[in-house]
Amino acid sequence: MNYSQFLMMPQELGLLLVFALVFIYDTFMPSRSQRFLPCFTAILFAIYTALSFVPCVVTGMAFSGMFETTAATWVMKNILNVGVLLVLLQAAKWSNGEFVSVRRGEFYELLLLTLLGMFIMISARHFLLFVIGLETASLPIAALAAFEKNHYESREAAAKYVFTAIFSSAIFLLGISFVYGLTGTLYFNDIAPRVLGAPSALLITALAFVIAGVGFKLSLVPFHLWTADVYQGAPTAVTSYLSVISKGAAAFSFLIILVQVFGAAYQAVWQWMLYALIILTITVGNLFAIRQRNLKRFLAFSSISQAGYVMLGIIAANVLGMTSMIYYVLVYIFSNLAAFGVIAAIERATGRVTMDDYNGLFKTNPWLSFTMMLAMFSLGGIPPFAGFFSKFFIFVGACKTGSVAIYVLVLIALINTIISLYYYLLVVKAMFIRQDECVIPTIKSHWSERLGMIVSVAGIVLIGLVSCIYVALNTASQESAQIFMLID
């Protein structure tokens, strides 16, 4: 065996090293130094994230084509790393809390393991490796959702998550089994040349199963029913992780599967399937978000509708679409984590999460309300903030295909952006305009939470304005454009 292949996976190996060090710290350090574990993990992970930005990555195939590192996967993994670092910062104080601190090591270990699963998902070019990555990414999240054992909601959320996750992976596996039966291989590169010619009904069925299986993970609309319950019931740190990191990884690997495996003969088929899913996802997500009072549930529906926008980058199936999708995920990570940072800080201090609790928040906590306002503006797409640019680029990428149907789709998405502004501004209105006699008192947030929020806000303000970020993403996508070779 040629061991130099391992050079292709520096980020996975680095993550494994971080995991091993955290595990050793958790297992062998004396109990009086255990409360520094969150800090230790965050610092270690920050060093690892900084190191993985060093652009000396070896691109190419490893393990006889099962694993591929391209410039795009490298960028995507770095984006996820930054997101996880923010989640770790936000969770630091919470994980030292009264009921959670006994098991805080498990929280960090499971979190890092799911991230490893997502990295494998992103880089896998063989369905066996992909399924292993998918399960590594989704199973520990069920355990994380059940983390607050003394809260009833946490148990219910975990039960709902684990059943839907297994059900969706069974459907996904059935789809893959038909792909295998029709082509005799599980390598992404080998499947595409064997499915040329007239589309077969069985393979279209298989494609539908695969889309349904990944759609569960991405919470696209007919498969979204678990999302709101799990987001509401799970601890807020887990919810923020689930809503940004796992969604971003699933979206990227979804693009790879659709383009590389089914791109050649089935592009028209999956584009129409996605077309219906996008309209449903954006619209239903928006309409249900309007009537939510619980903020975690509200952000769940908002994240469903945001997933629909991410899919616009996939349906475009060109380099620009891929760039804008990665860019959208980057911006979405910062905006959503700013919102979840505020919610987590307030929930930890007072235990209140409904929108009415936020009435008059500006009087007592001006900085928290300011952060929340920027997050809502960015999610809604108001111009100077990054959310506007990400929506703009994703619409441009979709319009590049030039078909009339896609123009109609972009129009529907635009109309939905306006609807979404209404409910995002409801939160801003509650904080700044409404008055209440039992306002949330002034909260002293922990330094780690504050650091996480400052980084998120900096991201929201700067990513849209510093154009070299978009250029860097575009260069990376251009370099890994060979996945689109089969389409045109």
Place this chain on the structure above:
Amino acid sequence: MNLNILMYLIPSLIMFGCGVYGFITRKNMIAIMISLELMLNAVDINFVVFNRFLFPGQMEGMFFTLFAIAIAAAETALALAIIINVFRAMRNVDITDINRLKF
């Protein structure tokens, strides 16, 4: 007697359908877990049959099945742990009772 591929595929698909039916209609969480196991095992049969009848020169489907069995075992263990966790709170495993989070 000569068995052709359909004699394996049709039972496996019926098994998968039973699993989906059970997942939707059962009220007991353990029964839901059994239905999910049926679905996962039907997929395993599919892989083995495709490999054995259509591509006898290779072992890819067999290996996939081996890994899928291991993953299914992990899933079952996790789901049972969560069911026990719910049981401690509710004193039963009826899914109609875990309905506090909705709409």
